[in-house]
Amino acid sequence: MRTRSLKKFMYLSIAAAVVTIGLKFIAYFKTGSMGFFSDALESFVNLFAAIVALILLHISEKPADEGHEYGHGKAEYFSSAIEGALILIAAFSIIYTSIPRIINPQPLENLGIGTLFSVGAALVNLLAGLTLIRNGKKHKSMILEADGRHLMTDVWTSAGVIVGVLVVQFTGILVLDPIIAIIVALNIVYTGYKLISRSASGLMDAAIPQEEIRQITDYFDSLKSKHIDYHSLLTRQAGHRKFISFHLLVPGKWTVKEGHDFAEEIEQHIENMFDETATVTTHIEPIEDPLSMNDIKIDRINYSEL
Incomplete structure (x- = not known):
């Protein structure tokens, strides 16, 4: 019963990733903003991470067997580590794609409509992330909590990008778009580090709190x-x-x-x-x-x- 109740939350995460990918790419194509593009790129990472988490959740919920007499619970640590690594990859991808825009700033278009799509994507991730974190703590599932925190980093990414785009719109300083994208990327590196560190501790048989x-x-x-x-x-x-x-x-x-x-x-x-x-x-x-x-x-x- 626990397996079914937790898997439905991972399906929620997958659905949220698919919806936000669509919304964010619409925002990017409408505006040409590197910030929106970086935000959309992270949602692809969210989708892949959610699929991996669903697979590992299925493994972790398997009952103990002859080859795994203490169960399969440690699969949760692999999921958390993968999520952390994917967050780091997304952050460095944002930095990599933003640097050329610093050297050669590009004009942005249709910022109003693009911002609305980005706000919609952020709200979807916010609701899904809070749901996963709350139920992860309730059911003591590191997989759910890690995926929820991953989605929350995406919310912060979107918020930073939106602020950056609005600042560009009002000041006309185009270089601020990629700079703010890089600042947001550096901020989410810390979340990825914490997830990987937590997983390493668990795989080394850490004591309970x-x-x-x-x-x-x-x-x-x-x-x-x-x-x-x-x-x-x-x-x-x-x-x-x-x-x-x-x-x-x-x-x-x-x-x-x-x-x-x-x-x-x-x-x-x-x-x-x-x-x-x-x-x-x-x-x-x-x-x-x-x-x-x-x-x-x-x-x-x-x-x-x-």
């Missing part, structure tokens, strides 16, 4: 009054799913069933913290036995001491 780790450790701390402790808390994020493991220290006099039942209760509580998008693994040890703490020295963070 510190505030989420704090939620877990606060819960463990509340159990200490029951003579319960923990150590060797390890976490990693794979797409929308979190993997959490820890050693649970319980009274040695407990039976195996008592320890198991208590561990099941704790695992369920932690899974509920994250809307059941967490896989929790527990190792039970007797709290009185010093040997239980031996593995704490094996290149691990002991959050209970932080």
Whole structure:
């Protein structure tokens, strides 16, 4: 069910890209503005990125199988990295195509009608981008959020181009058209960098966010009054799913069933913290036995001491 609900958002992104390509190229052909041309070029990147994201979303939602026992969630990081790379390509393409216009400025025509088409395209991207970001956060999907942020960079690009065209219209300084296009391109480079950096971190098995780790450790701390402790808390994020493991220290006099039942209760509580998008693994040890703490020295963070 989750797959269907998320795929429809990617179809929205593809549709938005097709519509904006048409609107922006009309704006370019009507005006001859390099800014409008650069903006239209980025929408082609949006379309390709949305198609790639849809494919990788399909892969990431596949259930675990014999060859991928932890699922396919990391496919989301590849999508985010590709989106970031495409944003950088679009930015540098804008710069490359704008430089000749700085050297040889060209007159612009029909700026009023061209601006209206560009504004329409920006509104389409704004609505689609906000929808993707909101649902990406809601469903903890990096693919949706990355594609939404990609569309939002397009909105900023369009806004910058529109301002540039209006400035050219009122001042008659033609060279401002390509200069503003370059400034907008440099601004969206940062968004591409952030997406690529985030993907690299995820592919290197980054821990879950510190505030989420704090939620877990606060819960463990509340159990200490029951003579319960923990150590060797390890976490990693794979797409929308979190993997959490820890050693649970319980009274040695407990039976195996008592320890198991208590561990099941704790695992369920932690899974509920994250809307059941967490896989929790527990190792039970007797709290009185010093040997239980031996593995704490094996290149691990002991959050209970932080």
